[in-house]
Amino acid sequence: MSTQTSSYRRWLGPLLWSVGLVVLGLVFRGPLVDWFTGARVKDAPAKAAPAATAHEAHGHEQAQGPTGPALPSGPLPGVSVEYARAAFEATERMRLLLANDSLEGLDTRAREVVAALRALAGELKGAEGTKGVESGAEAAERLAETKGLDEARARFGEVTRVLVGLAEADSRLREGWHVFQCPMEKGFNKWVQRNQAMENPYMGRRMLACGVESEWKVGSKPKAPAPAPGEIAHYTCPMHPSVKQAGPGQCPSCGMDLTPVTREELESGTVLIDSIRRQRIGVKTAPVKVGPMDLSVTALGRVTYDETALVDVTLKLDGYIHELHVDATGQPVKKGQALFTLYSPELYAAQQEYLLALKSQAAAKDSGAPERMDSLVHASRKRLELWGLTRAQLDAIAKKGAPIENLPFLAPASGYVLEKSVVAGAAVRAGDRLYRIAPLDKVWVEADVYETDLPRVKVGQEVVVTLPYLPGRTFKGRVGYIYPALQASTRTGRIRVELKNPELELKPDMYAEVQLKQEGGARLQVPESAVLYTGPRRLVFVDLGEGRLAPREVKLGVHAGESYEVLEGLKEGEVVVTSGNFLVAAESRIRSAADHWGGGEHESH
Template identity: 40%
Template sequence: MDNMTHQPPRIASTTVLGLFGGVVVTLLAIAGWWTPSDRRMATAGGMEGSGGMANMSGMQGMDMSGGNMAGMKVDMGAKDLGQASVTLSPTRRQAIGVRTGVVERRPFETTIRAVGAVAYDERRVRQVNLRVAGWVTNLAVNYTGQFVRAGEPLLTIYSPELAATQAEYRLARRTQARVGQSPLEPIRSGADAQVQAAAERLRRFNVSDEQIEALENSESRPETTLVAPISGVVTKKMALQGAYATPEMPLYEIADLSTVWVNAQVYERELPLVALGQEAEVTLATYPNEILRGRVAFIDPVLAPETRTTRVRMELPNPDLRLKPGMYGDVIIRVRAAPVLAVPREAVLDSGTRTLAFLDRGEGRFEPREIKTGRTFDGYTEVIEGLQTGDKVVTSGTFLIDSESKLMAATNMMGALGMGGVRMEQAQMGEMEMGAADHPSTQTVDGLTLTIETLPAPPKKGENAVRVTVRANNAPVTDAAVTVAYTMAMPGMEVETVKASHTKDGVYEAEVDLSMRGAWTIDATVTRPNAKPVTAHVTVQVEE
């Protein structure tokens, strides 16, 4: 065993070197750097045909045009995608949990849920102002929240300007009466014009025609009454008893609550599904057992940058004024559209630049297919291009299949670049010349002899023990720190590391979880005081 000093297992030299060389060549070819002169240099250097890479240890007779890795076969379908079709054995399909679904036309029905709040109908809000300046002498409506009916008095003001205009009107009427029988038309016309001008000024001061007519038979009244323009609830009251008010000052704000709005905040990703006229259901926290029904009446054209939501408005009748602005509740918008071609959402792989699904071609063969998707609804994604009714697609295990597809496409590219002497069918995981440890494996590295074995041997799927015996100059080593790292040689598989405990006479043991069938690589690393770490490698085949 001494001749094994400093020699890692053959998997480290053959597989890693072969894959590394393939990746480098692939990148050079893609970038346009693998020129005919480079190819001639490779030929001269013995890297083509039966020499070079093909003569490397453990790689004779290997062919990259097809392969079988741990129950996987691959062909170069979908070359334009940079991925290859993958064939899985029944055991592998069961191990990674492959499930499939059918592409079919489904009714487009989904539900949008959002938080909503009751608000005033802005079209039914009125602000009350004076037309003439004066002092408030009486407040008929003197608190916020008071209900008023249209035409009811709000307040009374005393206005010297109004009194003067009323006096002008009375004087114009008397003048008109005195000159009414004058034979001179200009005089009669002038008197009529003065009456009309005075009456018009009174109308601008919000004096009704009835009140103007009454001035003919009564004295001037320096006070005027302001009335409610609509029926509703006083939401703001700025008028104060005895205050001087001017036309630009708002005195009241009145809202008609017979109809209210419910504003829901809908996320931008759901906006394409919302349309005017859609049915909506509102459930308020105040009335949890009551469903209020309405329709979408407005979609805000502006998105709120803080919440990435848009306001969607429903209108609800409120004849008994039970719905009060500020109430919160839940809004459900029912979306119904024509049937669309759809796949389960889990079948879609979106990389950001393209979208893929894996077709089930039967007998364990899965082909990558680029697709164009549309809307997502109730666990399904709309398919616009790339699939048709009746296709079977992978819905579980897609990530692992996608990873293997990319890896296999890269290895097949190596064969296309002149490395056709490599035959991947001999590269089955667990069947390569990797020193499979169904019995103890002993290696000597930097003066240390390491014996690695599993309990039981061969190991079974699940919990196993790894025993590492460390000796130096045929004497047990008891002062070392030993760690055991184990993984499966497949994309996406992480390396697990555990610390081994010293039991006796240079024997260290660690518990490992070999969770699935296939080939597992185990590395034992020994670190002694004031010495560099030493690592030995072994590959074991896990059975059921």
């Protein structure tokens, strides 16, 4: 019995294994066949196809135009603008990831955008643009689920389209942001970022600086009509201008479509410079604007004495200085203060004659001819007055009844001693200038104005004077006089400004900055750095778009600050090159066959 049982167990085990293998083969027949026939290799791209297909479909859709549901057309109401700003911040964090070819944490950032846009749509409450905002939230949801960089960048463009549209409608959202455009992206090719240095999220690290500054508009500018075949000189690449060929095609270096260059552009000196080359050579642009032009003139001046108030102390007779009361330059004096005492034989004799005439006048009152004595007194008194004695001094001599040996001479005006040319005991002669006195309660500021600015200066014009020694203090005055001649060495004209100086803060020979105020009204202006001098011509380079820069002759008006008034040649809103234009001009000279650069051998700046 035990032998039969043992035999039964020996053949039952293998039988059960065989049945199990048959059942497994029937159940997994299809996968096993595919495994052994190599079908799994063919299935791999099929599984990746949906992502690629989604990106292709997006690219096809966006290639037809950056369209979508309508967005708000005006400022956002209430707190909805804060939700929009939150969406901008979250999108910026997504952009940084894509610019570094990274997907790590992209889903989290995308969901932040979804939350912000959903909240914004809720605030709009079905008003105009609600569907457009909801489409942005849906695009962000799809972005959160993507696994590949290409599809993520396509979805990123859909989200960015909504943000640019919101900023186009509400200018508050543009504050602190810059918008750029990628010429290589076939879908919606704009992006927004905080930093001014471009970091392209569509190209990533391979072409991080690819792009150009753009406008806050969802739609693109209408393209210029294509030139006729006979007008085209050659085709070139905006990013690789060395690539030239007779017909259209793609750039062998970057794959971009070649753009046509017309014969007219060659003759006019138009050059084609892509955004990357612009960054490398430092090309910057600025729009031509109409705005108030400050025609104020700033000049360097110097504080000096009021020449009309200077007073000299000069003797009219010979004598000797006995005592010197004012004995130092710069010493303040008051009108009527004794400056020195003088002994003079002529003066002493004249006093005696005056006293004798007074005695004779008193004696003649009892006679029959007192008028004769009166005339003698008047003549002797007048002579002393002409020599510099005051009426009070003459009355003192008459009261004393005897001549004064050392008579004091008084200051004719208040001020400060500017010059002193006498010492005690000195012999002086008639005509000698002993002192020069200058009052400082009113001073002049004489400023040198450039010859080109002189036509804008008028007598009576308001002036503001500042001094580096007195920070924060300003002195207001008016132009008192414009000198009729120029300074030959500096080619400047001198003007005079009169200022009151009650606290004596303004001291002669101080340097001052003089600003002559004048408003010029609204005028068409261009930055000074945009203008190139080529002999008798003045040129600027105008940005025509699509990388084209064309030289254009302009007629300039007045120069104020860092701007020129434009009289002819430009319109408001046109964009001109303000930096790097000398390098652009060098390339234009090489390519141009026109006479724009005539007389430019001695080009100045």
